[in-house]
Amino acid sequence: xxxxxxxxxxxxxxxxxxxxxxxxxxxxxxxxxxxxxxxxxxxxxxxxxxxxxxxxxxxxxxxxxxxxxxxxxxxxxxxxxxxxxxxxxxxxxxxxxxxxxxxxxxxxxxxxxxxxxxxxxxxxxxxxxxxxxxxxxxxxxxxxxxxxxxxxxxxxxxxxxxxxxxxxxxxxxxxxxxxxxxxxxxxxxxxxxxxxxxxxxxxxxxxxxxxxxxxxxxxxxxxxxxxxxxxxxxxxxxxxxxxxxxxxxxxxxxxxxxxxxxxxxxxxxxxxxxxxxxxxxxxxxxxxxxxxxxxxxxxxxxxxxxx
Amino acid sequence: xxxxxxxxxxxxxxxxxxxxxxxxxxxxxxxxxxxxxxxxxxxxxxxxxxxxxxxxxxxxxxxxxxxxxxxxxxxxxxxxxxxxxxxxxxxxxxxxxxxxxxxxxxxxxxxxxxxxxxxxxxxxxxxxxxxxxxxxxxxxxxxxxxxxxxxxxxxxxxxxxxxxxxxxxxxxxxxxxxxxxxxxxxxxxxxxxxxxxxxxxxxxxxxxxxxxxxxxxxxxxxxxxxxxxxxxxxxxxxxxxxxxxxxxxxxxxxxxxxxxxxxxxxxxxxxxxxxxxxxxxxxxxxxxxxxxxxxxxxxxxxxxxxxxxxxxxxxxxxxxxxxxxxxxxxxxxxxxxxxxxxxxxxxxxxxxxxxxxxxxxxxxxxxxxxxxxxxxxxxxxxxxxxxxxxxxxxxxxxxxxxxxxxxxxxxxxxxxxxxxxxxxxxxxxxxxxxxxxxxxxxxxxxxxxx
Numbered sequence: 085x086x087x088x089x090x091x092x093x094x095x096x097x098x099x100x101x102x103x104x105x106x107x108x109x110x111x112x113x114x115x116x117x118x119x120x121x122x123x124x125x126x127x128x129x130x131x132x133x134x135x136x137x138x139x140x141x142x143x144x145x146x147x148x149x150x151x152x153x154x155x156x157x158x159x160x161x162x163x164x165x166x167x168x169x170x171x172x173x174x175x176x177x178x179x180x181x182x183x184x185x186x187x188x189x190x191x192x193x194x195x196x197x198x199x200x201x202x203x204x205x206x207x208x209x210x211x212x213x214x215x216x217x218x219x220x221x222x223x224x225x226x227x228x229x230x231x232x233x234x235x236x237x238x239x240x241x242x243x244x245x246x247x248x249x250x251x252x253x254x255x256x257x258x259x260x261x262x263x264x265x266x267x268x269x270x271x272x273x274x275x276x277x278x279x280x281x282x283x284x285x286x287x288x289x290x291x292x293x294x295x296x297x298x299x300x301x302x303x304x305x306x307x308x309x310x311x312x313x314x315x316x317x318x319x320x321x322x323x324x325x326x327x328x329x330x331x332x333x334x335x336x337x338x339x340x341x342x343x344x345x346x347x348x349x350x351x352x353x354x355x356x357x358x359x360x361x362x363x364x365x366x367x368x369x370x371x372x373x374x375x376x377x378x379x380x381x382x383x384x385x386x387x388x389x390x391x
Numbered sequence: 392x393x394x395x396x397x398x399x400x401x402x403x404x405x406x407x408x409x410x411x412x413x414x415x416x417x418x419x420x421x422x423x424x425x426x427x428x429x430x431x432x433x434x435x436x437x438x439x440x441x442x443x444x445x446x447x448x449x450x451x452x453x454x455x456x457x458x459x460x461x462x463x464x465x466x467x468x469x470x471x472x473x474x475x476x477x478x479x480x481x482x483x484x485x486x487x488x489x490x491x492x493x494x495x496x497x498x499x500x501x502x503x504x505x506x507x508x509x510x511x512x513x514x515x516x517x518x519x520x521x522x523x524x525x526x527x528x529x530x531x532x533x534x535x536x537x538x539x540x541x542x543x544x545x546x547x548x549x550x551x552x553x554x555x556x557x558x559x560x561x562x563x564x565x566x567x568x569x570x571x572x573x574x575x576x577x578x579x580x581x582x583x584x585x586x587x588x589x590x591x592x593x594x595x596x597x598x599x600x601x602x603x604x605x606x607x608x609x610x611x612x613x614x615x616x617x618x619x620x621x622x623x624x625x626x627x628x629x630x631x632x633x634x635x636x637x638x639x640x641x642x643x644x645x646x647x648x649x650x651x652x653x654x655x656x657x658x659x660x661x662x663x664x665x666x667x668x669x670x671x672x673x674x675x676x677x678x679x680x681x682x683x684x685x686x687x688x689x690x691x692x693x694x695x696x697x698x699x700x701x702x703x704x705x706x707x708x709x710x711x712x713x714x715x716x717x718x719x720x721x722x723x724x725x726x727x728x729x730x731x732x733x734x735x736x737x738x739x740x741x742x743x744x745x746x747x748x749x750x751x752x753x754x755x756x757x758x759x760x761x762x763x764x765x766x767x768x769x770x771x772x773x774x775x776x777x778x779x780x781x782x783x784x785x786x787x788x789x790x791x792x793x794x795x796x797x798x799x800x801x802x803x804x805x806x807x808x809x810x811x812x813x814x815x816x817x818x819x820x821x822x823x824x825x826x827x828x829x830x831x832x833x834x835x836x837x838x839x840x841x
Contacts, residue, residue, distance in 0.1 A: 143837030144507055144795055145619045231655045249813055336650045337593035337809035341802045354479040355798050357508070359486055 138363035148360075155364030164342035165365055169372060172344050175253065176321040183261050183317055184310065187268035191306075192298050194269070195276040206273070210266040217263060221330035224259045229334070247335040259327050264320070268313040275309035276302060311384050315377055322373045325350070345369040429467035434458040439723065441730045444471040444481070445496035445715070447545075448680075448749040453740040457733065464726050466734065474498065478798065484720070485510040493721035494731050497542060498713045499533040500597060500797045505716070506541050507618055507795040512717040513539040517728035522736070530753045532790030534714050536615040542714035545735045546750035548671030549784035550601055550710050552695050553678075556772070558585065558666040566695035570636060573667075573698045577645035580666055589667045590659075591637050592651035593812060596804035598670070601708040603633045604791060606700050611794040612841075621794065621833055622841040626826035634818030638811045648812035657681045661688060669697065671710040672781045675770040676748030690772030694780050707787035712753070751781060758782055794829075796836065803828050 141151035159165050190209050194202050212220065227233050228246045235243040246255035279302065287297050303310075325346040332339040341351040345365060353362035431454045433440065443466050447453065454468045469492070471477045478501055484490035485508055497505065505511050519540040523531055526544055534542040552573075554566060562580045567573040577588030591599075600610060608629035612622040624630070640646045647665060649656045659665060660683050668674065675692075678684060684692055699705045715734060721727040735741070741757050744750040748770070757763050764782060767773040794800055807821040816824070833840050 143835065144504075146837030226654075229655055231658050249809070333594075333650070334653055334655070336648070337805055337812070340806050340809075351802075354483060355475070355802075356796070357482050357486060 134363040135367060137360050138367055140360045142358070142360055144357070151360070155361050156368060158361070159364050159368045162365075164348055165345060165368070168342050168345040168348050169369070172322050172324050175257070175324065176318055178253075179257050179260060179321055180314060180317045182257065183265055183268060184313065186261060186265045187313070188272055188303070188310070190265065190269045191272035191276055192302060194273055195302070196294070206270075209269055212262050213264065213267040215263070217326040218330050220263050221259060221327045224255075224262075225331050225334040228255060245336070247331060247338055249338050252335065252338050256327055256331070259331075260321070263327075264317070268317070271313055272306055272309050275306040279305050311381075314384075315380065318377055318380060319373055322376060323369070345372075428469065430470065431455060431458065431466070431468045433465045433467065435462055435465055438463055438465045439726060440465045440467045441494060441721075441723070441727050442466075442492040443468045443494045443496075443715075443730065443734065444477060444492045446470050446473040446477065447496070447713075447735070447744070449740075449743050449747055452743050453735050456737055456740045457730075460737065461733075464729060466730055475798075481505070481510075481718075485718075489720060491718045491720040493718060493723075493727040494715055494734070495718055496545075496713055497716050498711060499542075499544070499709075499791070500793045502534060502541050502714065502716065503536075503613065503615070503793045503795045504797055506536065506615055510719055511541045512719050512721065512724050512728070513541060514543075514717050514724075514728040514731065515540040517717075517725050517732075519543065519728065519732060522732055525736070525754050525756065527753065527755065527758075527786060527788065529709075529788040529790040530712075530785075533709075533712075533793075539615070542716035543731050543736075544712070544714050544753045546673070546744070547712035547753045547785055547788070548673050548710045548751060549781050549788060550598070550605075550669065550671050550697050550708050551780045551784060552697055553668040553670055553674060553692055554695060555663060555666055555691055556693050557691050558663060561585070566693075567698050568696070569702055570698045570700055574636075574640060574645065577640065577666075578643070581643075581645055585666065586663060587645070587647040587665050589640070589646040589669055590651065590656070590665050591641055591646055591648055591808065591812065592656070593648070593805050593808035594650040594652070595710075596801040596808065598710045599633075599637070599804065599808065600801075601710045601791075602637075602669075603630045605697065605706045605708045606630075606633050607706070608633065609792070610800075611792055613792055613794060618795075619837065619839055620841060621838045623794075623826060623829050623833060625829060626823045631819040631822045634811070634822045636818065638816075638818030638821070641812055642814065652677075657683065671712075672751035672785070673711060673749075675768065675776075676750075679748060679770050684770050693771050693774055694776045696780050696784065705787070707784040707789075709785075709788050709791065712751070751785070753785070758785060796832065799832055800829055803832075 138155050139151060139153075140148050141155060142148040194206050194209075197205075215223075225247075228235070230236060230243050230245045233243070235246070244251060246252070246258075283301060283305075284297060287301055292300070323346050324344045328335075328339045328343050329347055329350070332343075339347075341355070342348040346369065349362045349365040349369070352358045352365060429442075431451060434455075435458070438461070441464055443454070445468060450468060450470070454466050458465050471480045471492075477496070481491060481495055481497075485505065491510070502511065515535075515538060522543065523540075530544045530547060534540060534544050552566065558580070559565070562583050562585050564576045564579060567576050573588070580586070580588050603610060606629045608624065608627055610623070610625055610630065612624070614620075637646075641648055647659070649659060657678075660668065660678065668678075675684075675694075678692075684690075696705075697708070715731040717724060717727040717731050735744070736754065738756070741750075741752045741754055742762075745752055745757065745763060745766075748768075752758065752763075764778045765775055766777055768776040803825055807816070807825050810816040811818060811821055830840050
């Protein structure tokens, strides 16, 4: 894939730039400008400012003072932050395989079906992704309710509360899988549709059954799509925020202000007025996400290519 | 080629221009320019305008009353969220140095935290002390630090015990007057197969703090005159006793552990899942608004004074209640102080407030008025709740010293309450843990802890 995309269209005959080429390059910059401005104003500037903030410290009873890396040292020894990181790491380890299995299974089944039901099912599986995360979480809050949710009707007074300290891990996993599996399914499904059908024919002639086609041909050929969704899921889960934040008020206190690193940073900044430390927490989380994703991409790189 | 470059350039300019327009729009909140996005109508267009954030349910009436009766100043009112949501916005505006309103509604326990950030103005020099006589000493103490006055009290939340008459009759019990009797009654109801007697919600740490104070605990000692010094007494015997008491009720299965103000909790209250609700004077209004006590349930509720630790020395405590404060970002501080003092102080507004049960007023004129005292409260089936319970409780309230980091303290107390509810920790141990956490935080914030 990479070879096709980067094949040079023009020959590098003479390296001296003509006036025409310079004109081209100016036009190119103009086309990039709208993106560039938004990128600088809304991404680079806030990042630089947040980093600048993270180098200072301010207590309620003290003024602002330069702190250097002290905020970062504090972050990586802060039990609240470490506990939150440990939660999202554990959550990723369990959630991502489940999510991928569900979406892969759905995509493989839908790829094999060609009737009208397949199209309907595809839409239905994708639908949760079209529901805004906040609405989805609110809806699950009601479904999990111990006094008027469906669980209450099944189990009566002994209904399990899926947001209790013991169950919250699975309660949230269910919400997130429901929300994202459909989206990942569409990515895998699109990759599956891109496979040349003649390969299946050849496999059939060689005597492969449907299982073998799925396991030996389809899955290896959508490998890059699987890596892509894994990276998406990893970044998203390490930055877990919306669902626990929305479910917090109905979770009977299970979702603490330091439940995930992102929720912790949010509360530090906007409830405890510690913008400096919150910036340091955010950058620390960013570093963890970056390292995690890098390690992952390095491990799953194609043989022979360097990242 | 020229044409393409031109189009690209133009589109870039257009996007930059629209971005600039966006960022320009955000600056409307500053004070000197006249605010335009008011929820209410400005009656007298020539008068200077003071911006106000508040979430009283009857605020529209209150603001109209004010604007109609004032030619010299007009109020521009916005709802910036209720409670925590508004505080987060105000905190952001304070940190940013702009964007705060001139006058802001704050609960009493939030004042110290904003005072220490110099976000509020001492309005004693703008005539605040002229209305001091309108309020009980306890209520005035909550808004002042020494001679400095940082807000005008509007409503309070004297605590009492709301109970279900039908459940009490069914199990043959009378309203308990001490906490000991409360537990005994709870046991009686449980042994007879009755519902929970009460509830310990982890999300009402302010209520539990009030109950600690009822037992003589002084969780925080703090004085703005010496702003770096604080003393924290969360592991005192009084606090431990109260925490142990509630943890014991939970452990024995006598009370529920549901978070309050949630749909689940309200549906439990409607269904008679709890025999009592230890809460503040604003609770009947809240419950009525949530649909409790209507239809078949009408008149089932009654109210009794808060059970005591020592009947011979009864103590009244307060949960919630709010004030109007002037922010240091106010353009004209004197004018803003005038609004804070007069906004919710006129007779029609106060009467509307207590008649709609949206506030329990602290203004003495109301508290002593015959109409208020002898009002037969519909929610309590015609009981004269003000005369019997709430007015005496409000009169006996002596005031509270709050810490400058209430939000953090409440979050940590809530975490301990969750552990108690789960049976992970005993009451006294939770108090000790809480003390350690809060002391560490105070030190991190640069306080000298005594």
